[in-house]
Amino acid sequence: MVSKVSKKTKQMLFSLRFSILSIFISLFVLTTFIIIYLSSIAFSDELKYTSLSLMKHVSELVTQELISGLSPIERAGRLSARLIGTNVIAQDEEELVPYTYALVKTVPLVRAAYWGGDNGNFIYSKKESDGTILSEMLLKHENVVEHVAFRRDLNGNIIKREILPVVEYDPRTRPWYIAATNQGKTSWTDIYKYAPTTQTVVSTGTPVFNKEDKIIGVFGLDMSVDYLTGFVTDIDISPHGFAFIITENGDLVAYPKNALIKHMPTLMQNNNIVNIKKYPQSLIYQSVEAYKKNKLSEFTMEYENENYSVTFQVVPEMEKYGWLVGVITPTSDFISFLQEVDWIAFIVSLMTLLLGILIVSGLITRIVKPIKELVKETVKIRNFELEGEMKIHSRIKEVIFLQNSINSMKLGLKQFQRYVPKILVRQLIESGQDVYAGGVRKNLVVMFTDIENFTTIAEHMDPGELMTDICSYFEIISQVILSEQGTIDKYIGDSMMAFWGAPIQEDNPCERAANAALQCQKLIGDFNAHRVAQGKPVFNTRIGIHAGEAIVGNVGSSERLSYTALGDTINIASRLEKINKDYHTGILVSEDVYNKLKDKFVMRLVDRVIVKGHSKELNIYELLRAI
Secondary structure: OHHHHHHHHHHHOOOHHHHHHHHHHHHHHHHHHHHHHHHHHOHHHHHHHHHHHHHHHHHHHHHHHHHHHHHHHHHHHHHHHHHHHOOOOOOOHHHHHHHHHHHHHHOOOEEEEEEEEOOOOEEEEEEOOOOOEEEEEEEEEOOEEEEEEEEEOOOOOEEEEEEOOOOOOOHHHOHHHHHHHHHOOOEEOOOEEOOOOOOEEEEEEEEEEOOOOOEEEEEEEEEEOOHHHHHHHHOOOOOOOEEEEEOOOOEEEEOOHHHHOOOOOOHHHOOOOOEHHHOOOOHHHHHHHHHHHHOOOEEEEEEOOEEEEEEEEEOHHHHHHOOEEEEEEEOHHHHHHHHHHHHHHHHHHHHHHHHHHHHHHHHHHHHHHHHHHHHHHHHHHHOOOOOOOOOOOOOOHHHHHHHHHHHHHHHHHHHHOOOOOHHHHHHHHHHOOOOOOEEEEEEEEEEEEEEOOHHHHHHOOOHHHHHHHHHHHHHHHHHHHHHOOOEEEEEEOOEEEEEEOOOOOOOOHHHHHHHHHHHHHHHHHHHHHHHHHOOOOOOOEEEEEEEEEEEEEEEEOOOOEEEEEEOHHHHHHHHHHHHHHHHOOOEEEEHHHHHHHOOOEEEEEEEEEOOOOOOOOEEEEEEEEEO
């Protein structure tokens, strides 16, 4: 049956070279065409994903840059409010003027710092267009109003101090003051042009609380956002893409003028805040309207017969005023690049296929020959030919690994057969079946050996030397039993159990066992003579042999099994070996063994005994020699 299956399998096989090349070329070509086909279908989605991902990243960069400008100023406002509220800084000219001057001088984005008290007092410092810092005070004392100005250079030196005419100004009516007191926390205003310059700024106000948790004033700061225009202008998105920041009412906070002048011709004619509502046909206006209509942060739109990808992101700190970071990019900026990449991918795939065929063909040549050698070696292992070490010259790592694995397997099987009968291992390999617990009844001839007075000998010998000597002793007995086709079951201290009739059937098991026993006694006698010459104690051996029915098979657990024999036959053989001590004999056999050997061996009747565990008398014989 096995031969028929193998023949049928052989007819279905192809050469290794043809199989590998066919599979490689087929898979590569199929994969290449599938990739090209799917790429063409998913091209628009991939383009959208790539462009929008990049634009979203740019939006996040702009948002982070804006937040990085707002956050320090917001923290400075809160700290200042806390210092004033805890009286660390007094609400007077002597401390507030130097403090606001220091803030304007040291914090780069701060254009003005000011204090508005609940009594109407107003103290502030601001940067002038000539680089100096002007500090003013509008102080109310009962019915008297004082308006004083200090002008300092950046070194803190007072350039000019003058009394100014009283003006009608009440900080309590200003948006920054009202927003901070109404909300009871730091608040921001929308953008506006900073009066002394043409810079665009936003203001923040932080309420100041006294110990009774009552608002006694507001500390404010003005921040310039013009630096954001330079930041968004320098961001490299695509050849024609640009980013911008816009408020809810349409005012542009930051924008690259060169990118927008195409759609807003009058953009650069003045320095006022640009409001896109004045340019309803512009790209930015159309994109913002599409965002408000669709409520999508990422989308594509058509403008003047060209497709654009658009993203919007809300600025959390300025969400009240609807600040958005927008990014607009023509999809054409990406199409040419992706088409070029697609074409290059096709050329590279074709070249890779041709190169791959050459490389795979050469690799096959290097693989086929070693594999054939490996196959031959596995056949030898199946036949249990374990001698010698296989050596293959190859630069292929897997081939060398496989060679080493086969050599390790051979070594493992050689070592394994030291624990399990060799014939049993061969049967397991040939059958291809898993090992399982269980046994069968068979007629066996069982032999037990034992060393006389071994306990006494062991007490007077070095443990290491004793272990070496007992191994030499077992080597002699084991070689004899194996040469007589016996199965060594186990070693039990100084005793050994062996049997004939399993796992393979033996024609003359009793004769084999008798020959083995006589050879053992002869070779052990020579072994003992050598020990006497060395001044060592002798290992006199006693042997018991019995024939009968026993259960033989695998005994143990799911994790570990032992091939052994069980039953009354084994017990009787063991008892016969021990009875040698009572009759000072060397080899005792049962009557069953005697009946099968009486024509070929010289034996004498020793006695009729009842062995331990039995009630029936049994004739025992001493095996002397072969006829």
